Amino acid sequence: MDISEIAKASGLPASTLRYYEEKGLIQSYGRSGLRRLFHADVLQRLALISLARSAGFSLEEILEMFTPQGPEINRELLLIKADELDRKIKELTSMRDSLRHAAVCSAPSHFECPKFLRLLKVAGKNRFRPSNKLSKNKFTGKAQ
Amino acid sequence: MDISEIAKASGLPASTLRYYEEKGLIQSYGRSGLRRLFHADVLQRLALISLARSAGFSLEEILEMFTPQGPEINRELLLIKADELDRKIKELTSMRDSLRHAAVCSAPSHFECPKFLRLLKVAGKNRFRPSNKLSKNKFTGKAQ
DNA sequence: ACTTGACTTAAAGTCAACTTGAACTTGTAT
DNA sequence: ATACAAGTTCAAGTTGACTTTAAGTCAAGT
Numbered sequence: 001m002d003i004s005e006i007a008k009a010s011g012l013p014a015s016t017l018r019y020y021e022e023k024g025l026i027q028s029y030g031r032s033g034l035r036r037l038f039h040a041d042v043l044q045r046l047a048l049i050s051l052a053r054s055a056g057f058s059l060e061e062i063l064e065m066f067t068p069q070g071p072e073i074n075r076e077l078l079l080i081k082a083d084e085l086d087r088k089i090k091e092l093t094s095m096r097d098s099l100r101h102a103a104v105c106s107a108p109s110h111f112e113c114p115k116f117l118r119l120l121k122v123a124g125k126n127r128f129r130p131s132n133k134l135s136k137n138k139f140t141g142k143a144q
Numbered sequence: 145m146d147i148s149e150i151a152k153a154s155g156l157p158a159s160t161l162r163y164y165e166e167k168g169l170i171q172s173y174g175r176s177g178l179r180r181l182f183h184a185d186v187l188q189r190l191a192l193i194s195l196a197r198s199a200g201f202s203l204e205e206i207l208e209m210f211t212p213q214g215p216e217i218n219r220e221l222l223l224i225k226a227d228e229l230d231r232k233i234k235e236l237t238s239m240r241d242s243l244r245h246a247a248v249c250s251a252p253s254h255f256e257c258p259k260f261l262r263l264l265k266v267a268g269k270n271r272f273r274p275s276n277k278l279s280k281n282k283f284t285g286k287a288q
Numbered sequence: 289a290c291t292t293g294a295c296t297t298a299a300a301g302t303c304a305a306c307t308t309g310a311a312c313t314t315g316t317a318t
Numbered sequence: 319a320t321a322c323a324a325g326t327t328c329a330a331g332t333t334g335a336c337t338t339t340a341a342g343t344c345a346a347g348t
Binding site for chain 1: 334335336337338342343344345
């Protein structure tokens with residue numbers, strides 16, 4: 001398969017595929033002239049990458065998971081990541097609940113709502129950086 | 145309070161506080177010479193910002209939430225965000241479960257494990273970008 | 289023979305959220 | 319009076335994950 005077929009099937013632009021190959025996340029098995037040739041199974045790998053990306057893993061972390069530095073897979077790393085996700089899930093759940101609450105809360109300011117303040121205290125302990133866009137244009141209607 | 149007190153109490157560097165002020169996320173009530181003076185309640189606001197950041201909101205989105213362009217708060221936006229978080233939580237939950245499964249799965253490759261493949265299909269439908277570091281150095285031991 | 293169109297590379301650009309650096313100002317301590 | 323720590327500004331640098339651009343290659347169709 002050539003790059004455009006993979007692009008089409010995966011939904012990723014060709015530039016991203018080249019970038020991923022450069023980073024070692026996927027491989028092409030050869031060239032036809034200049035053109036890369038891919039096996040169909042990179043699609044599976046790309047699906048896995050997408051999954052991990054959307055779960056908050058960096059490309060570097062994904063790469064680590066793909067290349068067990070021996071025959072054995074790094075099970076400990078997987079469990080550590082799972083625990084991190086667990087913590088993150090709890091945090092997001094708090095945030096979600098507080099958003100839903102805020103949407104119906106009648107306190108004049110959220111800072112005057114005891115429910116909200118309690119949440120703030122709980123949440124204040126965490127410190128790690130997402131920088132996640134989610135889909136902001138959904139509401140603003142702005143094009144990208 | 146001056147900037148270093150806020151920095152200390154919030155755990156954020158002064159540079160970040162200046163940056164946040166520039167972006168309109170927090171306000172100083174005046175100056176003593178050149179130095180900014182803050183009211184203690186910016187700490188509450190900073191806690192709220194941290195919470196929202198760690199839940200995946202961008203500074204711009206947080207700003208939108210802080211400045212209801214009238215007396216009414218944007219309840220619709222809050223609910224939309226809550227729904228987005230809901231989707232994200234489901235995804236992270238899938239990822240977490242699959243990581244835990246992978247850690248004990250005996251299939252020679254994850255691609256040969258039906259449980260894992262089923263997950264991939266489900267997850268493949270989402271498409272949004274996190275780029276979240278979580279705490280990768282926890283395992284690698286590398287300094288930043 | 290020549291024009292497409294799809295690919296290629298390498299380098300530069302983008303974006304958010306900060307951080308860093310250089311040069312400058314101030315209030316307080318000696 | 320002077321040094322110093324801690325503030326200030328403005329501009330530029332950083333990081334990760336891509337995207338864009340410019341310039342080139344190449345097989346296929348007319």
